[in-house]
Amino acid sequence: MxxxxxxxxxxxxxxxxxxxxGRALVGxxxxxxxxxxxxxxxxxxxxxxxxxxxxxxxxxxxxxxASFRKDNINFIVLSDRxxxxxxxxxxxxxxxxxxxxxxxxxxxxxxxxxxxVIHEGKASAREILVQSxxxxxxxxxxxxxxxxxxxxxxxxxxxxxxxxxxxxxxxDLSQTGT
Amino acid sequence: xxxxxVIDDDEQLLRMVGLMLERGxxxxxxxxxxxxxxxxxxxxxxxxLVLDVMMPNMSGHDISxxxxxxxxxxxxxxxxxxARSQEVDRATALKSGADDYLSKPVTSxxxxxxxxxxxxxxxxxxxxxxxxxxxxxxxxxxxxxTTLAVNLAAAIRRxxxxxxxxxxxxxxxxxxxxxxxxxxxxxxxxxxxxxxxWNTLKNHLIIHPSGLRVxxxxxxxxxxxxxxxxxxxxxxxxxxxxxxxxxxxxxxVYSAAFVAAVSEAxxxxxxxxxxxxxxxTAVQLNRLLAKTNVTIKRKSHILNQVTPEAQLPQSAVxxxxxxRVAFLIGxxxxxxxxxxxxxxxxxxxxxxxxxxxxxxxxxxxxxxVATPTAE
Numbered sequence: 001m002x003x004x005x006x007x008x009x010x011x012x013x014x015x016x017x018x019x020x021x022g023r024a025l026v027g028x029x030x031x032x033x034x035x036x037x038x039x040x041x042x043x044x045x046x047x048x049x050x051x052x053x054x055x056x057x058x059x060x061x062x063x064x065x066a067s068f069r070k071d072n073i074n075f076i077v078l079s080d081r082x083x084x085x086x087x088x089x090x091x092x093x094x095x096x097x098x099x100x101x102x103x104x105x106x107x108x109x110x111x112x113x114x115x116x117v118i119h120e121g122k123a124s125a126r127e128i129l130v131q132s133x134x135x136x137x138x139x140x141x142x143x144x145x146x147x148x149x150x151x152x153x154x155x156x157x158x159x160x161x162x163x164x165x166x167x168x169x170x171x172d173l174s175q176t177g178t
Numbered sequence: 179x180x181x182x183x184v185i186d187d188d189e190q191l192l193r194m195v196g197l198m199l200e201r202g203x204x205x206x207x208x209x210x211x212x213x214x215x216x217x218x219x220x221x222x223x224x225x226x227l228v229l230d231v232m233m234p235n236m237s238g239h240d241i242s243x244x245x246x247x248x249x250x251x252x253x254x255x256x257x258x259x260x261a262r263s264q265e266v267d268r269a270t271a272l273k274s275g276a277d278d279y280l281s282k283p284v285t286s287x288x289x290x291x292x293x294x295x296x297x298x299x300x301x302x303x304x305x306x307x308x309x310x311x312x313x314x315x316x317x318x319x320x321x322x323x324t325t326l327a328v329n330l331a332a333a334i335r336r337x338x339x340x341x342x343x344x345x346x347x348x349x350x351x352x353x354x355x356x357x358x359x360x361x362x363x364x365x366x367x368x369x370x371x372x373x374x375x376w377n378t379l380k381n382h383l384i385i386h387p388s389g390l391r392v393x394x395x396x397x398x399x400x401x402x403x404x405x406x407x408x409x410x411x412x413x414x415x416x417x418x419x420x421x422x423x424x425x426x427x428x429x430x431v432y433s434a435a436f437v438a439a440v441s442e443a444x445x446x447x448x449x450x451x452x453x454x455x456x457x458x459t460a461v462q463l464n465r466l467l468a469k470t471n472v473t474i475k476r477k478s479h480i481l482n483q484v485t486p487e488a489q490l491p492q493s494a495v496x497x498x499x500x501x502r503v504a505f506l507i508g509x510x511x512x513x514x515x516x517x518x519x520x521x522x523x524x525x526x527x528x529x530x531x532x533x534x535x536x537x538x539x540x541x542x543x544x545x546x547v548a549t550p551t552a553e
Contacts, residue, residue, distance in 0.1 A: 010261045010282075021232065021262050049232045049262075057270025059237045079263055079281075154264050 115142025246275035333540035340422030359520025407434035
């Protein structure tokens with residue numbers, strides 16, 4: 001079996017109380033594939049720098065290596081969607097980037113997230129969460145704002161949101177596009 | 179040229195940032211250990227500090243705070259360069275004492291622009307009130323005029339740390355882009371003849387990694403009378419208003435653009451080679467300019483030896499021109515290689531004749547501008 005190319009990507013990862021900035025080693029499937037890998041319940045980060053959610057600029061600790069239970073990750077912010085998923089080639093879009101563009105608003109503990117989901121098929125919250133691949137929902141061109149301090153926000157070309165952590169999920173069907 | 183210290187624990191990135199800054203004309207010290215870095219900054223007091231945020235033992239924010247609490251270093255410009263790219267990180271960096279913030283990955287152009295902006299803001303050399311225009315001219319082909327223009331512009335940029343623009347007015351195809359290995363996506367032929375303003379012109383300037391801006395000539399030959407006189411004067415006037423130094427490589431035909439380039443200039447450098455035909459052409463041109471009442475300010479002659487053997491000694495050239503040559507540039511065997519590599523010699527560490535003399539020329543020009551009372 002041939003191993004695909006692997007490279008380190010930068011990401012911001014959020015648990016209930018912490019923000020961790022670090023680097024993850026991913027293959028051609030991006031971080032989405034790593035998160036969906038059934039052989040490991042953990043995600044490893046290199047050069048992890050930890051901040052508290054309410055003071056996200058201040059680094060309280062750093063470690064060469066850190067592991068996270070995938071269940072405990074609320075969301076991950078990426079500055080480039082290509083670090084998250086295969087986006088397709090010049091011949092066509094990948095399965096992740098095909099379909100209607102639907103503006104969404106959703107919440108996870110301590111954060112509200114706004115952005116766009118790309119979905120083929122019936123546009124309902126349940127359909128999207130059930131039909132989309134993996135345990136993390138892809139929200140493109142997204143912004144996560146702290147619920148208690150909305151001026152603290154994190155923007156990314158792609159935010160991967162743990163589906164099990166989603167509280168509210170709203171769709172804006174008046175503004176869908178392709 | 180500024181002394182810049184870069185502190186980053188990622189040695190690969192450290193080297194990359196170092197190379198970018200060196201290409202921008204700065205002297206760079208690379209430090210991978212933040213604790214040692216702070217100590218060295220305290221001892222040496224560099225002109226600017228580039229800092230990573232996420233480093234073991236001591237974060238970039240900690241270093242910024244330490245620097246700002248030190249009376250000797252409180253005016254040291256700090257640029258934070260980090261993979262933490264959120265707005266909250268920018269705010270934290272500025273609150274800790276940094277002057278500016280860039281998120282990784284960074285392009286060479288972005289980095290140089292920010293660094294130069296900070297240097298100019300904090301104790302950098304005073305910018306001239308109005309830009310200075312230097313024109314290199316000569317009607318004899320093959321005199322190395324474009325080579326000199328490219329190298330002089332790059333050297334002025336290094337010496338002055340100001341905005342410098344190189345204008346290639348050649349109607350016979352752009353040579354400057356080859357000298358600097360640039361992608362000429364536009365040239366003066368693409369400028370709108372009527373509504374030409376600074377914003378439009380700025381968008382047509384190509385930026386070299388050294389920070390030098392270039393207005394390229396069209397890649398294919400155009401009419402010998404191009405660009406029109408009015409357009410040329412507008413271009414030069416806009417550059418004078420917005421850029422500290424403009425170096426013009428005048429066309430090697432006696433056109434309206436040629437006359438505009440030499441008459442608008444604050445300093446004109448007539449490039450001559452030590453051979454009979456070149457001197458004769460220069461003499462004829464000087465006569466023609468005098469006859470047509472073209473006023474040239476601060477004209478100097480540059481004797482540029484482009485072949486290993488000089489046909490005429492300097493004294494014979496000076497007798498022919500009836501004036502002294504201001505600078506003599508000896509034959510430089512490195513130039514052919516520099517041209518092939520697309521890197522101007524003045525941006526390398528070469529100590530050969532061309533970069534040595536051109537750097538002296540640049541220093542002399544900068545000296546005149548920086549200390550106008552010395553004239």
